[in-house]
Amino acid sequence: MSKQQPAQFTNPETPGYVGFANLPNQVHRKSVKKGFEFTLMVVGESGLGKSTLINSLFLTDLYPERIIPGAAEKIERTVQIEASTVEIEERGVKLRLTVVDTPGYSDAINCRDCFKTIISYIDEQFERYLHDESGLNRRHIIDNRVHCCFYFISPFGHGLKPLDVEFMKAIHNKVNIVPVIAKADTLSLKERERLKKRILDEIEEHGIKIYHLPDAESDEDEDFKEQTRLLKTSIPFCVVGSNQLIEAKGKKVRGRLYPWGVVEVENPEHNDFLKLRTMLITHMQDLQEVTQDLHYENFRSERLKRGGRKIEDEEANKDQILLEKEAELRRMQEMIARMQAQMQMQMHSGEGDSSAVQGHHV
């Protein structure tokens, strides 16, 4: 350090300048180079507008060859997991986005086993990450864990349905749930408020833990704080999705054309699409962090407590077994000590009695 030329690294205007204020830029540079990964899971009944919304959010067509089955095929349909990965680049920043779709959810007549497939998929991703993390070569860990789950609630009903409640309760400890109401163009503004309130009440009533946006830091600017506050009060988001360009008020906008008007996707007075997009992008990092620090850690500690049924890695196994053996040894030692003490006591008291005993024998 001392051998470097100080002239290049000191700023005469700020005495005592060290230079680590540059760290954020370094982080920025490295992260741009590394790229980002994000996995989004989409769950909801057929026909609620999931695919349209995903296409609208990322301005692409993720489902080019989609076949929608008829009612007869749906009667016994099981849930499938379809993951499609795309690479998005914007101003040099690369994002590897994986969208996990769950066709068949709630299609069958008997939906009892609807979410088993989904839960085992989420667990599998955690399992794989745990395995990679515990491995010897940890250079190329691919993070396929589900960072966020958009759960679609039907706008045609009065609130949550029994299946919604059960599903969310089954996954709220494993993944960040963001409830979404799509096809919001069927609700008037008053009906929207009523439905949002009803859903929030029901979520609280059933003890479902959805993803909560973190409060803005006190040192952030006012605009950001206001934006965060607005986002927080709008959950669940009522959105309309579309990638069709419609002519409205002299310009082309993305929207849906009806005989009575045009619903604009990006108009905040029409629906919460922009809010949802903002939330997703601004808080992508936070979603990943919560997945890592909360859900993954939960999974990991549960897993390790259960002990090596699924892990094939010997090291972790060995540690576990060693710990167990040590505990057992200690227990054994304690037991032996106790038994010895007992025997000693018996011998002492036995010495007093033994003469009498002998007398009897005689």
Added chain:
Amino acid sequence: ILPRFPFCSLYSSHLFSQNDGCRSLSLSGHVGVDSLPDQLVNKSIKQGFCFNILCIGETGIGKSTLIDSLFNTSFDDPVSTHFQPNVRLRAQTYELQESNVRLKLTIVSTVGFGDQIKKEESYQPIVDYIDAQFEAYLQEELKIKRSLHSYHDTRIHVCLYFISPTGHSLKSLDLLTMKSLDSKVNIIPIIGKADSVSKTELQKFKVKLMSELVSNGVQIYQFPTDDETVSEINAIMNGHLPFAVVGSTEEVKVENKMVKARQYPWGIVQVEDENHCDFVKLREMLICTNMEDLREQTHARHYELYRRCRLEEMGFRDTGPENKPVSLQEAYEAKRHEFYIEMQRKEEEMRQVFVQRVKEKEAILKEAEQEIQAKFEHLKRLHQEERLKLEKNRRVLEDEMAMFIKKKAAAELLQTQALVSTPVNFKKDKDRKK
């Protein structure tokens, strides 16, 4: 609309199509036969009409709102929750009046349809309800003393099936339910909350729905095209099925008029605007044009089918064993005879069983008796032995006693002899003996 009595309608179409040598008469003046339909109309207006609608659809799909909109009133149905454990039906009857026509309207709605996680049994309560109404009518019809003219007909005349506006296809529950109902009730499929489906999407959706219904063999109600006055409009309307409806009880001001509408930030959906939705078409078809046909179809087709199946179940046939037509009374007699024979057989069986049981019981009792007898004998023997032993002992004792007495007598004799001979010596002897 020509109101026709249920029983007349079955026969009236036959009267004038038979060419049985009856000559037609041309009138030279006014007789007044043309007033017959009016008499019929007057009578039926006095009686009042009765119409029963069944609404099947998911919770929140807009059933109550649509009915309110159709009949321009507020029926005040409470909003239901999604957490019903099973599907129920809620029926309410209202008396409405328009000009001088009175209508007894019954609205039956499903509660909790489509909310459960397991939906295999969801359609059963609906089928049971429809059958129960048919059964009630059948029972009334079969009574000896019946009052059909004042009977409140609760049979379902039309079923409005609400399809969810997903834009994709029918749901699996829709298919199952409609298939179980299509032979029992007139089904008119409608798309509820249709203001979330754009015009182009709606076209594709309707085509997909109809083709699915056809390919799965679901029989929906077709507006009749046999009456020339309405055949054209009915045929056109048949092509617009399923009707995409929007309901509203709220009014919005549009161009200085208050209309039933839904207000959005991007526009106003007017319920009665044919460009916006098919509400007017539904009202026209359901109420204005085909209400009577729906009632007729319910009675002549669905009810007759139910009745035939039911009577066959009970064992009645139209033709007897030698293929000769059999009247209901003969069928009754035959049935009664059958029952009687059956009853006798059962009685005989029971008697046999009874006799058998009695025999068994007797055998058991006899065995018990024998056992007791044996025990008694055994005890008696023991007793005898005891007694013999005791006798022996007594004899021995008696012998001993006799000997003792003899000894005593001898001793006393000796004593008295001694006393007589030597009193002094005796005294000594006595002392010595003592």
